[in-house]
Amino acid sequence: MSQDKPRRGTATASFGAGARESHDSSAFYARFSPPTISDDNEVTAVPDSVLADPVRVMDSRKIHEVLPENSVALVVTSPPYFVGKEYELAVAGDPNTRRDGNAIPTTYLEYLQMLHDVFASCLRVLEPGGRMAINVANLGRKPYRSLSADIIGILQDDLGMLLRGEIIWQKAEGATGSVAWGSYRKATN
Numbered sequence: 001m002s003q004d005k006p007r008r009g010t011a012t013a014s015f016g017a018g019a020r021e022s023h024d025s026s027a028f029y030a031r032f033s034p035p036t037i038s039d040d041n042e043v044t045a046v047p048d049s050v051l052a053d054p055v056r057v058m059d060s061r062k063i064h065e066v067l068p069e070n071s072v073a074l075v076v077t078s079p080p081y082f083v084g085k086e087y088e089l090a091v092a093g094d095p096n097t098r099r100d101g102n103a104i105p106t107t108y109l110e111y112l113q114m115l116h117d118v119f120a121s122c123l124r125v126l127e128p129g130g131r132m133a134i135n136v137a138n139l140g141r142k143p144y145r146s147l148s149a150d151i152i153g154i155l156q157d158d159l160g161m162l163l164r165g166e167i168i169w170q171k172a173e174g175a176t177g178s179v180a181w182g183s184y185r186k187a188t189n
Contacts, residue, residue, distance in 0.1 A: 036160050037162060038128055040070075040128050041128050041129075042070055042128070043070055043071065043127045043128070044068040044069060044070045044071040044127070045068075045071070046067060046068065046071045047068075050066060050067060060077070060118045060121060060122065061114075061117045061118050061121045062121065063121050063122060063125060064121045064124040064125055067125045068125070069124050069125060070125070070126070070127045070128065071125055071127060072122075072125045072126055072127060072130060073126075073127055073130050073131070074130060074131050074132075074133065075122045075125075075126060075130070075131070075132045075133070076133045076135075077118075077122070077132075077133075077134055077135070078134070078135040078136070079115055079118065079134070079136065081136070081137065081139070081147075082105060082108060082111040082139065082147075083139065108145070112150055112154065115151065115154060116154050116158060116159075119132070119134075119151075119154055119155060119159060120159055123159055123161065131164070132155070132161070134151060134155075135169075136148055136151060148166070152166070
């Protein structure tokens with residue numbers, strides 16, 4: 001009968017991957033700058049005058065002018081895509097200016113700067129420990145552009161947010177925009 005030997009801890013290998021039990025990954029994480037985590041736990045109450053009209057149609061880059069800092073627990077957003085759709089021009093009227101007077105980004109770098117400004121403004125109103133959920137789709141096929149990777153760079157590297165995870169929405173067959181109505185529109189019963 002063999003005796004159980006105590007397991008020896010592992011460390012990050014210089015090449016390949018080893019076992020993961022009792023794994024010490026500190027050498028791996030030491031290569032990255034850690035995010036700055038605030039020890040502030042002050043949450044600001046939102047004035048009743050703001051809550052009276054909870055829906056705002058406005059430029060998200062100015063949301064911090066309406067809501068106090070540290071007052072929002074969760075930001076959920078699906079930013080406009082930089083794909084040259086007709087509605088981008090319809091929102092503007094003038095091909096280069098939106099109704100609110102701000103220019104529509106004409107380059108991908110301008111678009112990323114706009115997203116940076118939106119996320120920075122949203123970050124100012126997030127309470128300590130608050131979360132931001134962002135729904136985006138990657139752009140193009142040839143060449144492929146990972147918008148999600150660029151947004152992670154903005155949130156984590158530029159704004160210093162702590163990335164908690166990423167959810168990949170794998171759209172199955174039938175989720176391409178066409179609708180399978182079944183018998184809904186021609187019900188016989």
